[in-house]
Amino acid sequence: MPLRRLKNKTTKEVLWLYILRLLRERELYAYEIKPLLKERFGISPALVTPYVVLYRLEQEGYVEARRASNKKYYRITPKGERLLEEGVAYLRGLVQKLEYP
Amino acid sequence: MPLRRLKNKTTKEVLWLYILRLLRERELYAYEIKPLLKERFGISPALVTPYVVLYRLEQEGYVEARRASNKKYYRITPKGERLLEEGVAYLRGLVQKLEYP
DNA sequence: ATAAGTATTTTATGGTCGTAAAATAGTGGA
DNA sequence: TCCACTATTTTACGACCATAAAATACTTAT
Numbered sequence: 001m002p003l004r005r006l007k008n009k010t011t012k013e014v015l016w017l018y019i020l021r022l023l024r025e026r027e028l029y030a031y032e033i034k035p036l037l038k039e040r041f042g043i044s045p046a047l048v049t050p051y052v053v054l055y056r057l058e059q060e061g062y063v064e065a066r067r068a069s070n071k072k073y074y075r076i077t078p079k080g081e082r083l084l085e086e087g088v089a090y091l092r093g094l095v096q097k098l099e100y101p
Numbered sequence: 102m103p104l105r106r107l108k109n110k111t112t113k114e115v116l117w118l119y120i121l122r123l124l125r126e127r128e129l130y131a132y133e134i135k136p137l138l139k140e141r142f143g144i145s146p147a148l149v150t151p152y153v154v155l156y157r158l159e160q161e162g163y164v165e166a167r168r169a170s171n172k173k174y175y176r177i178t179p180k181g182e183r184l185l186e187e188g189v190a191y192l193r194g195l196v197q198k199l200e201y202p
Numbered sequence: 203a204t205a206a207g208t209a210t211t212t213t214a215t216g217g218t219c220g221t222a223a224a225a226t227a228g229t230g231g232a
Numbered sequence: 233t234c235c236a237c238t239a240t241t242t243t244a245c246g247a248c249c250a251t252a253a254a255a256t257a258c259t260t261a262t
Contacts, residue, residue, distance in 0.1 A: 012250060013111050014195065021199050031209050041198055046251050051210065053250090070209060070258050088199045094115070095196055097142055098122050098189045113220060132239050147221050152240065154220090171228050171239060 011043055014091070016053050018043070020076055020084040023063060027075040030054055112144055115192070117154050119144070121177055121185040124164060128176040131155055 018041050022028060028036070033050040037043050054074050057063045062080035066073045076084070119142050123129060129137070134151040138144050155175050158164045163181035167174045177185070 010111060010114050010192070011195070013114060013248095014199075015250080017199055024201075029209080047209095048211090048252080049250055055211090056249095072210075084199075088196060091111070091192065091196050091199070094112070095189060095192050098115075098118055098185075098192070100125075114218095116220080130239080148239095149222080149241090150220055156241090157219095173240075 012045065014087070015043075015045060015049065016057060017084060017087045017091075019050060019053055020057070020062065020080055020087075023074060023076040024081065024084060027066075027073045029071040029073050031071075113146065115188070116144075116146060116150065117158060118185060118188045118192075120151060120154055120158070121163065121181055121188075124175060124177040125182065125185060128167075128174045130172040130174050132172075 015037075018037060019033060022033065022036055022040065030050045031047075033054075034045065034047055037045060037050075054063060054065075057080065058065055058074070061077060062083055063074045063076055066075070116138075119138060120134060123134065123137055123141065131151045132148075134155075135146065135148055138146060138151075155164060155166075158181065159166060159175070162178060163184055164175045164177055167176070
């Protein structure tokens with residue numbers, strides 16, 4: 001039960017990290033992120049979720065957007081890359097502390 | 102901002118993993134867990150929090166309790182040890198997926 | 203031209219979990 | 233004895249965040 005909780009929650013708590021991770025490779029628009037998350041990370045958030053996450057990340061300067069036809073392409077900023085690194089480092093430390101010495 | 106969120110949230114999302122990790126070493130009563138979490142993992146949850154977490158873990162059979170004087174000692178069950186291992190493995194996988202290939 | 207698929211936006215909602223608050227009681231030293 | 237500290241329990245609350253819902257519009261194949 002708590003493991004399902006861990007997966008269903010923690011995975012989604014770090015959804016923005018997954019999205020930053022994808023954006024680190026190339027610019028993407030929100031609509032194509034859902035299948036990518038499934039393919040690359042095995043998670044299936046709702047279609048709207050990437051929109052909301054990207055909106056928040058843009059507000060805080062971790063990604064920036066460019067319009068092309070009817071699509072809105074996002075790319076990661078240097079600030080966003082830093083955040084991604086720090087986030088991963090933080091999670092790595094968390095795992096190490098939990099591991100058996 | 103999101104990094105603070107990651108720390109303030111994710112850390113607490115996996116608080117029960119920290120507590121299981123401590124119980125893996127020896128039995129503990131709720132009151133002494135708060136300072137241990139500070140000392141071992143650098144986190145400072147409220148005093149009541151271990152009580153609530155342990156209550157939930159006990160309900161689901163991941164820990165079991167024994168009364169001694171006015172203290173209630175908890176120890177991890179085999180089921181709880183399994184959960185801890187699975188939880189850590191899950192988080193480790195999450196980090197690997199986020200790391201740069 | 204029209205239906206289906208692509209693409210985005212905004213608002214409201216629901217579940218979870220740590221925490222605050224308040225009450226209770228045993229223990230030990232001054 | 234009295235006060236401070238240790239120790240637990242229960243209830244209600246607040247914040248966060250993915251998601252559902254609904255509306256809108258562009259594009260493309262039939």
